[in-house]
Structure formats: structure tokens, C-alpha cells
Amino acid sequence: MFITTTAPQDPMILQLVPIVTQACEILREEYQRYCSGAEFDVERKKDNSPVTQADYRANTYITEALAQISTLPLLSEEGDKSKRDEWTKFWLLDPLDGTKEFLHQRPEFTINLSLVEGEKTTFAMLAIPCEHNIYICPIKGMPLKYNTQTQLWFEYAPTELGITLQVGLSQSARTKPEYADYLAALSRLSPYTNYYAGSAYKFCMMLEDQVDLYPRFHPTCEWDTSAGQCLIERIGGGLVDFKGRAFIYNQRDSLLNNGFIAYKNDAIKDLALKALAQMDDKP
Numbered sequence: 001m002f003i004t005t006t007a008p009q010d011p012m013i014l015q016l017v018p019i020v021t022q023a024c025e026i027l028r029e030e031y032q033r034y035c036s037g038a039e040f041d042v043e044r045k046k047d048n049s050p051v052t053q054a055d056y057r058a059n060t061y062i063t064e065a066l067a068q069i070s071t072l073p074l075l076s077e078e079g080d081k082s083k084r085d086e087w088t089k090f091w092l093l094d095p096l097d098g099t100k101e102f103l104h105q106r107p108e109f110t111i112n113l114s115l116v117e118g119e120k121t122t123f124a125m126l127a128i129p130c131e132h133n134i135y136i137c138p139i140k141g142m143p144l145k146y147n148t149q150t151q152l153w154f155e156y157a158p159t160e161l162g163i164t165l166q167v168g169l170s171q172s173a174r175t176k177p178e179y180a181d182y183l184a185a186l187s188r189l190s191p192y193t194n195y196y197a198g199s200a201y202k203f204c205m206m207l208e209d210q211v212d213l214y215p216r217f218h219p220t221c222e223w224d225t226s227a228g229q230c231l232i233e234r235i236g237g238g239l240v241d242f243k244g245r246a247f248i249y250n251q252r253d254s255l256l257n258n259g260f261i262a263y264k265n266d267a268i269k270d271l272a273l274k275a276l277a278q279m280d281d282k283p
Contacts, residue, residue, distance in 0.1 A: 001156075001159050001208070001209055002145045002156055002208075003154060003155060004152065004154055005144070010138055012123070016069075017134065017146060020062075020113065022061065022065070023061055023127070023129075024127050025129075026054075026057055027096060027129040028130060030054035030057060030058075031107065031129070034103070034105075040052065049100075050103060051078065054099075055077075055099060056078060058095035059077075059096075062095055062111075063079065063093075073090045073091070074090065074093060075091065075116075076092075076094070077094045077095065078095060079093075088117070088118060089115070090115075091113065091114070092113070092226050093112065093223060094112040094221075096109055096111070097112045097199040098200070101171070101199055107129075107130035108199055109128075109201075110129075110199050110204070111125075111127040112126055114227040114230055116249045119249055119251050120248065120249065121226045121249060122139060123139050124136070124227035124231055128201060128204060132147055132148045132149040133146070133204070134146045134148065137227070142155055142156040142157075142235070143234055156235060161268075164191045164192060165192040165268070166192070166193055166194075166195065166211050166212045167186070167193070167194040168197060168202040168214040169194055169196050169202075169214075170196070170216065171196050171198050173196065173217075181279050181281055182275060182279055184280075185275040185279045186271075186272075188275075189274060190271060192213075200225075202214045203227070203229075203231055203232060204228075206231075212268050213262070215261050216260050219258065219259075220256075221256055221257060222249050222250070224257070225239060225247055225257060229246075229247055229262070232262060233246075236264070237263050237268075238262070238269065239262040239263075241261075242259055242260075242261070242273075242283055259283055
């Protein structure tokens with residue numbers, strides 16, 4: 001949960017909030033245009049995933065705005081990736097995480113922006129444009145939330161977990177058999193309820209005490225997980241592969257992630273990995 005607090009004085013946060021706020025406004029405009037049935041450009045990438053004019057517009061704006069305040073390189077889903085092996089500190093961006101949610105007219109898409117130093121994420125901002133909320137993991141301290149409509153600031157405050165485990169799943173998990181297998185194994189260990197939501201939105205649900213565990217069996221990329229991982233690690237949770245190893249960034253030839261378990265505390269991590277080990281068809 002979050003409790004009201006005063007505005008931070010961190011210069012980096014104060015520089016980035018107006019940029020992300022404007023990027024949210026761009027995506028809301030594009031979303032309203034798309035939902036209205038107006039002409040709207042949608043393309044397919046080499047991997048057949050969709051990319052839209054909204055992705056490109058947000059990416060262009062954030063790229064140009066970041067260049068005005070920072071000399072660090074930017075690794076974006078929609079940008080040049082050819083020199084990333086030379087970078088030890090850089091911005092990592094997904095200007096529209098949840099393009100499929102956007103195209104299905106589900107307002108669960110996000111903007112994911114993080115700062116990677118070495119192999120770890122040290123700072124993150126994760127925004128939900130349609131909810132007017134920006135979640136921030138500062139260099140030090142608990143996560144913050146800023147509402148761009150009310151201009152109020154909030155700070156994360158831990159709460160006791162409920163008796164029933166809350167599991168967050170991607171919308172596409174409904175049709176993938178490995179999720180049914182995993183949930184069957186989990187049900188033998190703990191009562192649970194599950195919720196379906198898109199993109200990095202589920203990390204925000206973890207911060208809002210709506211999700212305790214987020215298992216993922218189908219691929220993501222590094223810009224999908226970096227910001228969310230930073231936020232949930234700061235509250236005592238984490239994001240690990242199926243062998244229990246925390247994700248690291250920009251250390252491999254591929255930017256594609258394999259499956260993961262995101263969890264709110266170590267007890268949930270242990271439970272989640274135990275369920276994984278009890279699956280009929282282990283990943």
C-alpha cells in the first residue's frame with residue numbers, strides 16, 4: 001500500500017517526472033484515437049509482434065527528452081541496439097509495454113524506464129498512463145507513487161499478506177497449458193486466487209497489494225522486466241529464473257528473457273519454486 005508523503009527532492013526524479021508525465025499524455029491521446037476507430041498505423045515486427053504509431057511517437061518523445069537531461073545511452077525496444085555491448089551504464093526503455101493490451105482496448109499498458117549500472121537496475125519508473133500513476137524506485141529508499149492528475153505523492157508502506165495467495169497472470173496465460181499445470185501444483189500447497197492483467201501492470205499490482213506472485217512461462221525482453229524487478233526488490237521481493245537466480249541485464253547476446261517467478265517476499269519465493277518443482281511437465 002501507499003501512504004501520502006511530501007514531494008521528493010531528488011533532482012533526477014524531478015527531471016524525469018515531467019518527461020514521463022508527457023509521455024503518458026501522448027499514449028492516452030493515441031489510445032483514445034485508436035479506440036475511436038480513427039485511422040491508426042499498426043505494423044508487424046520480424047517476430048510478428050505488433051508495433052504501432054503510439055509506440056513510435058512515445059519512443060521519439062522520450063528519446064529526445066532524455067537526451068536533453070542526460071548523456072547516457074538509451075537502449076529502447078524501438079531504438080538502435082547495436083552498441084549496447086559497449087555500455088556499462090545506460091537507460092533501458094519500453095515506451096509502450098503491452099501493445100497487445102492497447103490493441104485489445106485494455107488500458108493496462110505501461111511505460112517502463114530504468115537505469116542499469118553494470119548488470120543491475122538501480123533506478124526505475126513504471127507508469128500506467130490510463131490511471132495517471134507513476135511508480136518510482138529511487139536510488140535509495142522505498143518506492144514512491146506520483147499521481148499526475150492530483151499531483152500528490154505517496155510512499156510505499158508494507159502490510160501483512162492475506163491468508164489466500166494472490167496470483168497475477170498474463171492475459172495469454174488463459175490458453176497456455178503450462179499455467180494450468182503450475183496452478184494445479186500451487187493449489188496443492190496453498191489456497192490462491194488469480195487475476196489476469198497485461199504487461200508490467202502486474203508489478204504495479206504487487207506494489208498495491210493486489211498480487212503476491214507473478215509466474216511467467218512465455219518470453220519477455222529485458223525492457224519488460226527491469227523496472228518492475230527494481231521496484232519489487234526494493235520492497236523485499238524479487239524476480240528470478242526457474243533456478244532461483246535473479247535476472248541481470250545487458251550481459252548476454254540476446255535481450256530475450258526466459259521464464260521467471262516474481263514474488264513479494266522470500267516465503268512466497270520458496271512456495272513458488274516448490275510448486276514449479278511439482279509440475280507434471282517441468283519447464
